[in-house]
Amino acid sequence: MKIKESELILNTDGSIYHLNCTPKDIATTIITVGDPERVDAIAKYFDEVEVTIHKREFKTVTGTYKGKRLTIISTGIGTDNIDIVFNELDALVNIDFETRALKKMHTALTFIRIGTSGAIQEDIPVDSLLISEKAIGFDNLLHFYDNTDFLDTSFSEAFIKHTNWNSNLSYPYVVPANKELLNIFSTEGFFKGITATNVGFYGPQGRTLRLPTYDKNLNDKIASFQFNNQKITNLEMETSGIYGMSMLLGHQAISLNAILANRASGSFSKNPEETIDVLIRKTLEMLVNKEL
Ligand SMILES: O=P(O)(O)O[C@H]1O[C@H](CO)[C@@H](O)[C@H]1O
Numbered sequence: 001m002k003i004k005e006s007e008l009i010l011n012t013d014g015s016i017y018h019l020n021c022t023p024k025d026i027a028t029t030i031i032t033v034g035d036p037e038r039v040d041a042i043a044k045y046f047d048e049v050e051v052t053i054h055k056r057e058f059k060t061v062t063g064t065y066k067g068k069r070l071t072i073i074s075t076g077i078g079t080d081n082i083d084i085v086f087n088e089l090d091a092l093v094n095i096d097f098e099t100r101a102l103k104k105m106h107t108a109l110t111f112i113r114i115g116t117s118g119a120i121q122e123d124i125p126v127d128s129l130l131i132s133e134k135a136i137g138f139d140n141l142l143h144f145y146d147n148t149d150f151l152d153t154s155f156s157e158a159f160i161k162h163t164n165w166n167s168n169l170s171y172p173y174v175v176p177a178n179k180e181l182l183n184i185f186s187t188e189g190f191f192k193g194i195t196a197t198n199v200g201f202y203g204p205q206g207r208t209l210r211l212p213t214y215d216k217n218l219n220d221k222i223a224s225f226q227f228n229n230q231k232i233t234n235l236e237m238e239t240s241g242i243y244g245m246s247m248l249l250g251h252q253a254i255s256l257n258a259i260l261a262n263r264a265s266g267s268f269s270k271n272p273e274e275t276i277d278v279l280i281r282k283t284l285e286m287l288v289n290k291e292l
């Protein structure tokens with residue numbers, strides 16, 4: 001079936017609408033970051049850069065690291081951008097742009113998020129690295145899609161009860177990391193935990209500058225919640241969307257977090273760039289050594 005021009009939107013040069021990339025521009029292993037400037041902070045380690053494309057908050061660099069072809073792309077902030085980036089990257093490999101039909105052979109992509117995050121457990125210090133075993137999404141992206149049977153509703157129900165979750169907020173959805181990637185990255189000295197993905201940095205993460213939040217104890221309730229001996233460890237703004245979209249589209253994803261803030265102790269990293277750089281170098285080496 002031919003996908004309409006209003007659904008699969010191609011620019012006059014044949015590139016996809018927001019990302020401005022054509023199918024040849026991307027590798028099958030893709031590092032996602034929020035901050036467009038982090039793309040160059042990673043690409044500076046490449047042997048060579050093949051492609052650089054920048055439109056809006058979406059900066060894409062494809063090149064090689066120790067001979068391995070990789071793409072780095074910035075998503076900007078939030079799961080609304082994840083919807084765009086993941087649908088468009090998937091289209092680049094799984095839709096024929098000439099015929100506008102789905103390709104017969106599915107191509108699975110491997111996604112590694114190199115992100116920043118704030119811990120809510122006191123024993124996860126600033127400047128540590130954490131791998132997200134699961135994400136709990138306080139955003140509503142996944143609720144717009146069908147076929148979400150993989151979501152862990154028992155976890156959601158227990159969480160809603162424990163926190164007395166406000167019914168005006170969207171239903172928190174719980175989605176796992178890719179098992180294989182989780183096993184691979186789990187061996188390398190990361191903390192492991194459950195990442196809460198929020199719809200904002202301030203109120204939604206319980207930060208108060210001038211505006212009070214509806215429940216000043218919400219972060220404490222989130223931190224004290226346990227399900228099957230697992231705790232929610234950290235807050236950020238993309239992982240639930242990345243895990244959810246990857247499950248829906250048949251890709252594999254893992255989210256790695258540089259912990260810059262500790263909300264329990266009220267502290268923030270004195271050298272965030274250094275911590276992010278440690279995570280970048282570690283991730284690049286693992287991608288090559290584990291042949292991901
Ligand atoms: O550093 P990035 O990857 O952008 O991730 C975190 O930082 C941003 C907020 O400062 C949000 O996008 C959050 O998820």
Ligand SMILES: O=c1cc[nH]c(=O)[nH]1
Nearest residue numbers: 116117118236237261
């Ligand atoms: O506390 C933090 C730190 C980074 N990113 C977030 O979303 N929250």
